[in-house]
Amino acid sequence: MPESTASQVSSFSTTFTPAHLKFINAKLEKLSPEKIIEWAMISLPGLIQTTAFGPTGLVILDMINRIHIDQQSAANVHPTPASSSASEDESDDNDDGHFKKAGYNTQRHPVPLIFIDTLYHFQETLDLAQQVQDHYNIPLKVYKPLNCETTAEFESQYGQQLWETDDLSYDYLVKVEPGRRAYQELNAQAVISGRRRSQKGDRAHLDILEIESGTGLLKLNPLATWSFQQVWTYLRAYQVPFNALLDQGYRSIGDWHSTKPATNPDDERSGRWEGKQKTECGLHVDYFKMRAEFQATQKKKQALLASRDAAAAATPASTPATVVVQA
Numbered sequence: 001m002p003e004s005t006a007s008q009v010s011s012f013s014t015t016f017t018p019a020h021l022k023f024i025n026a027k028l029e030k031l032s033p034e035k036i037i038e039w040a041m042i043s044l045p046g047l048i049q050t051t052a053f054g055p056t057g058l059v060i061l062d063m064i065n066r067i068h069i070d071q072q073s074a075a076n077v078h079p080t081p082a083s084s085s086a087s088e089d090e091s092d093d094n095d096d097g098h099f100k101k102a103g104y105n106t107q108r109h110p111v112p113l114i115f116i117d118t119l120y121h122f123q124e125t126l127d128l129a130q131q132v133q134d135h136y137n138i139p140l141k142v143y144k145p146l147n148c149e150t151t152a153e154f155e156s157q158y159g160q161q162l163w164e165t166d167d168l169s170y171d172y173l174v175k176v177e178p179g180r181r182a183y184q185e186l187n188a189q190a191v192i193s194g195r196r197r198s199q200k201g202d203r204a205h206l207d208i209l210e211i212e213s214g215t216g217l218l219k220l221n222p223l224a225t226w227s228f229q230q231v232w233t234y235l236r237a238y239q240v241p242f243n244a245l246l247d248q249g250y251r252s253i254g255d256w257h258s259t260k261p262a263t264n265p266d267d268e269r270s271g272r273w274e275g276k277q278k279t280e281c282g283l284h285v286d287y288f289k290m291r292a293e294f295q296a297t298q299k300k301k302q303a304l305l306a307s308r309d310a311a312a313a314a315t316p317a318s319t320p321a322t323v324v325v326q327a
């Protein structure tokens with residue numbers, strides 16, 4: 001990390017107060033996205049990137065790929081959790097051994113990359129995921145809804161079109177839970193996301209660095225200040241692969257059933273959840289609140305099923321029809 005960046009934002013501490021956070025954000029606001037990412041790669045332990053391969057995430061991915069940090073600095077980024085059972089090979093890896101075990105080449109791409117496969121993505125998004133892995137020669141960690149490999153498996157457990165009947169449970173099952181599982185498995189302490197202020201709605205006042213209450217998980221939004229046009233210009237200038245649907249008027253791309261081309265040129269998320277009040281999928285809202293609401297919904301559903309079963313059991317079996325046999 002160049003001296004200038006390190007000294008501009010140097011007071012990171014995992015126990016910082018809201019005042020520290022404000023101070024750090026004031027410093028980050030003055031840095032370019034590249035410098036913000038560089039700072040995070042050096043200063044934030046357990047840093048990962050989560051992406052749906054939206055244009056913003058692709059710019060971030062490309063920037064990460066262009067940043068080279070030395071081994072000593074990498075040691076600060078991904079400390080190995082203390083493990084008495086580490087083999088000699090693993091202990092030789094020392095500082096970045098944890099992520100090597102998880103299949104990441106910390107030399108080439110030091111920030112693990114995760115994708116939550118909801119099982120309802122467009123084929124174009126899945127193709128792009130493969131294209132990006134090939135282009136950058138990076139491993140991708142894919143997380144799906146728990147115990148579900150296919151849409152058929154998901155629907156056999158939760159029914160068809162769950163997003164229509166119970167969108168909160170749908171969001172929790174396909175996005176929120178897999179995301180949390182990813183953070184836990186990778187020991188993530190800081191997560192890079194592709195949100196920007198110009199995406200409006202809840203994102204209009206987004207801080208570059210956020211801290212999640214209750215968990216202390218850090219969330220970094222390095223392109224918070226960029227417009228769609230800046231993102232697009234970068235993608236073209238650096239020949240970054242992007243989703244083929246962008247050429248068909250799509251701007252923000254999630255599940256196929258909740259995504260249309262943008263209907264308002266001034267609002268890139270106007271094609272999401274058309275006709276609904278909804279503006280977020282749950283990944284970026286209060287996790288504990290979301291989980292509590294999901295659990296309450298499940299309880300209600302179970303109570304309803306139990307009362308239906310009880311009612312069915314209390315109904316006397318219908319009298320078999322009498323068959324009159326004519327002599």
Ligand SMILES: Nc1ncnc2c1ncn2[C@@H]1O[C@H](COP(=O)(O)OS(=O)(=O)O)[C@@H](OP(=O)(O)O)[C@H]1O
Binds near residue numbers: 050056058116252284
């Ligand atoms: N499926 C999935 N897997 C991993 N990460 C994901 C996913 N969906 C959203 N994100 C993260 O949220 C960023 C904003 O996404 P969106 O604008 O599409 O909104 S939303 O999250 O779907 O509501 C998004 O930014 P991009 O990296 O530009 O895709 C990611 O950081």
